Amino acid sequence: MDIDSENLSRLKSLLESGPKKIAVLSHTNPDGDALGSSLAWADFLRTFGHTVECIVPNRYPYFLEWMPGISGIRVFKDDKNGETAKFISECEIIFCLDFNCIARLEGLSEPILANKKAKFVLIDHHLNPPAEYDIAFSYPECSSTSLLVYNLIERLSGVSAITKEMGEALFVGIMTDTGNFSFSNLSAELFETVASLVRLGVDIPHIHSMVYNSFTADRVKLLGYALCKMETLKTNGIGVAYITLKESELRKFNFQQGDSEGFVNYPLTIKWLSMSVIFIETRNFIRISFRSRGDVDVSKFAKMYFEGGGHRNASGGKSFKSMPETVAYFRKCVEEFFNDPANLND
Ligand code: 5GP
Ligand code: MN
Numbered sequence: 001m002d003i004d005s006e007n008l009s010r011l012k013s014l015l016e017s018g019p020k021k022i023a024v025l026s027h028t029n030p031d032g033d034a035l036g037s038s039l040a041w042a043d044f045l046r047t048f049g050h051t052v053e054c055i056v057p058n059r060y061p062y063f064l065e066w067m068p069g070i071s072g073i074r075v076f077k078d079d080k081n082g083e084t085a086k087f088i089s090e091c092e093i094i095f096c097l098d099f100n101c102i103a104r105l106e107g108l109s110e111p112i113l114a115n116k117k118a119k120f121v122l123i124d125h126h127l128n129p130p131a132e133y134d135i136a137f138s139y140p141e142c143s144s145t146s147l148l149v150y151n152l153i154e155r156l157s158g159v160s161a162i163t164k165e166m167g168e169a170l171f172v173g174i175m176t177d178t179g180n181f182s183f184s185n186l187s188a189e190l191f192e193t194v195a196s197l198v199r200l201g202v203d204i205p206h207i208h209s210m211v212y213n214s215f216t217a218d219r220v221k222l223l224g225y226a227l228c229k230m231e232t233l234k235t236n237g238i239g240v241a242y243i244t245l246k247e248s249e250l251r252k253f254n255f256q257q258g259d260s261e262g263f264v265n266y267p268l269t270i271k272w273l274s275m276s277v278i279f280i281e282t283r284n285f286i287r288i289s290f291r292s293r294g295d296v297d298v299s300k301f302a303k304m305y306f307e308g309g310g311h312r313n314a315s316g317g318k319s320f321k322s323m324p325e326t327v328a329y330f331r332k333c334v335e336e337f338f339n340d341p342a343n344l345n346d
Pocket of ligand 1: 027029098099101104288289290307308309310311314315316317318
């Protein structure tokens with residue numbers, strides 16, 4: 001990975017200029033890559049003598065609770081006495097990992113934007129980063145932020161600075177963001193990194209099982225239910241599937257945060273499908289996940305129609321309409337999008 005040397009030396013001098021208060025932030029509904037990259041990066045920063053807190057807007061999924069150091073992560077939504085906001089106001093450096101748009105922090109963006117004195121540093125692999133960072137490590141071609149963090153640590157202090165615990169955290173991010181090594185951007189460098197994590201003692205079958213075989217029976221039943229509800233359509237030769245899950249349906253299966261993680265990928269196992277979408281009703285809006293294969297650009301689709309974005313083949317968005325209205329609007333958008341030659345094979 002070709003990391004900009006000028007940015008690296010600016011980061012190095014920032015980290016070496018005495019102990020500082022630092023926040024390491026990641027996005028709403030933190031996933032394996034958000035948590036893995038943040039935990040490893042925070043551990044690395046602590047070796048410089050800094051006071052570091054990892055902060056996420058809301059809770060992480062229960063099947064990642066085993067990750068080393070995760071109990072030390074501050075969940076902003078659970079912070080009732082304002083301690084986290086106070087810490088943020090005192091921070092001299094704020095790292096933004098695995099997201100680039102401050103709005104993705106939802107309520108946490110308020111105290112972040114109120115801190116005018118901190119240096120903001122971006123470490124991320126999402127498209128279209130805004131220009132508001134003091135230092136930006138933005139690599140959309142990199143398959144995970146965790147892989148980027150590995151490279152940054154290697155360039156700053158060498159591989160010997162990575163402990164087994166940091167390696168485990170990074171492997172969770174690398175594995176989950178590549179769909180267990182099945183999506184695009186599977187570079188030789190990625191596998192070389194994995195090899196070096198194995199040398200550190202990272203036990204791949206164990207971590208795989210902890211992440212993918214740790215669900216409740218209700219979650220597995222909800223998956224079956226969701227897949228039975230799947231609808232498919234074909235527009236201009238492009239196959240699209242979608243699934244809706246209302247709050248009342250989720251309640252029947254004792255839904256816990258993270259339970260629907262990965263559901264959206266299953267319809268793409270159908271040969272003729274190019275795009276899969278899931279609509280999940282939450283208290284205030286409908287959260288949407290988009291996945292696609294090949295040239296179909298769901299980040300463009302999410303941005304155009306659902307106030308979202310992300311990557312070409314994996315994006316998210318929101319709808320503030322009711323479920324039936326959202327689905328009707330979605331079907332119209334699909335028609336429009338795939339009948340526009342500009343959105344095919346570009
Ligand atoms: P997921 O469907 O797993 O929630 O998200 C898929 C990808 O899209 C992730 O990389 C995530 O960071 C990004 N993403 C999810 N929701 C949004 C959103 O509302 N805005 C933007 N810009 N990206 C999103
Ligand atoms: Mn990521």
